Amino acid sequence: MNSLYMPKDSLIHSLDPRTKMIFVAFVVASSFIMNDPALQLLLLVALFPLVVIAKLVKPYLISIQFLLLFAVLIMTVHGIYNPIGVTPVFEIFGGLTFKYESMVYASVMSFRILVIGTGAVLFVMTTHPSDMASALVKWKVPHSFAFILLSTFQIIPIIAREAKIVMEAQQARCLDVKGNIIQRVKNLVPMFAPLFIITFMKVHQLSYVLECRAFSRKGNKTSLRETNIGSLDYSFLLGMLAVLVFEIYLKLFMMGSLQLTTDALLTYSLIGTWVVCGFMLIKFLFKRVQGKVGGVN
């Protein structure tokens, strides 16, 4: 309830958390093996059906927006200013030219962010935190360590809620939170001091609560939520293995002859991210204006 987990009934949700953890590792590995913009774009596109299967298209798009913002910044700034670039590809106004090498570099970097982001979102949104913990325990990870991970996931929303209350409480003490930059930096103290104290108190309390419920008892613990590796998991794992082998093969033997990355691809992907970001910006502004207009009535 208070994590990023989105309960849905789908194939991805029913996979064992261990499979999904391996999947995340696989995605990270792939994004480094295929350090070529075209192949990475392919990877990103290939991951999308999984998002569809998990029935998470809308929340996925919402969360990936922010990563896309990074991508645009990296691609634009690096594309123009990164000194490794020598071959000009195209020029925009004012003599700013995008260079081939730097565009490749920037694309690889930003696509990697998107690919890993997609993998992570898929994992976090489809895995119940306690399933993750019990899966870790099955991997012989010490129970307390699994719990640390689990409670970290769960304490983030709690801290966020407390932060909001602290901010309101300080505003009630005439603190102006909408000041200039210097003012805002100064405001960090009245914001974070109570927040730290409260968080420490909560964690301290939690440790007592855990002790009261025999947390440190030795031996195996039963879990209410059972996770099992089934045939679905095996086929998924096999699929991943196959793709990984293919990727390595591609990387080792075909890289010389295969040249997918072209000027056009780079340019279009750059313009593509611009368009999407522009669209997001317009939507954001539209909402703002709508809020203002609505507020007056």
Place this chain on the structure above:
Amino acid sequence: MKAQTNNGEGAETMQPYMSVKNVSHVYPNGVTAVKDIDLDIYEGEVVAILGSNGSGKTTLVKHFNGLLTPTKGEITVGGLNTKKEKISKLSSLVGYVFQNPNHQTFLPSVRKELEYGCTNLKMSESEMEERVNKAIELFELEDKLEDNPFDLNSSQRKEVAMASIMAVSPKVIVLDEPTTGQDHKGCKRVLDLVRMFKEHGHIVVLITHDMHLIGELNCRTIVMNQSRKIADDQADIVFSHKGIMKEAGLQPPQITSFANDLSNLDSSKTYLTVDSILSWIKENKEKKEEAVQIGSGS
């Protein structure tokens, strides 16, 4: 709805200090926490807000200093529209004491804690001195000034949080569940403080589940239920209204139920405190004695 003041007179001609007009608030997640509330609060009033958990009390009072702005309707405080003013400005008019002092206090000494609000308002040194000293006197904090608030016990810390809000000397003071978790002495102290605030010319808005406290104050009482205001009257009148009490799931102070159930008592009056019942009994006794004397005299 007729506006009432504690002294009962002149309310009709007076401008309300705070005016809530047809206000609703819908949280971003779609929960309607406050619905169609109309409320005028006048100079010199003590207003208690009652209601079960989740009935929207906190949401309503967060509108008074602009922490929340109404999604429908509007609120004016001291002639200012809360939608158009900064929260820091409104907070100098309406002091809001949070339920948990840990959200509010963070400075290493009580004195610094008291000065903090004034420094935020960029007050002159002399004015700050004056206001802080007034708060110190009011809360009798002279010998605790150099203590660290975190070394004090919970009721003292609550009091420091309250004092730090009072130090900017707002016209209105909002107390969110001030007696929750307090021992008897602490509750008594809250009662005294509320009376003192009133004496010093502040308006007090009090959210509480403590019927005894309201009984002692016998102040104007607003009852909230499921985001709506269902009653707004003097405490004794609200408490005697069985329908409203039942709807809001409230239980009047024991002494009031007791008095209501004693059928031979004067049913036109509601008794809120032990003292009021005692004086009624004394009165009756005297009457009886008088009657006996008259009887034996003839």
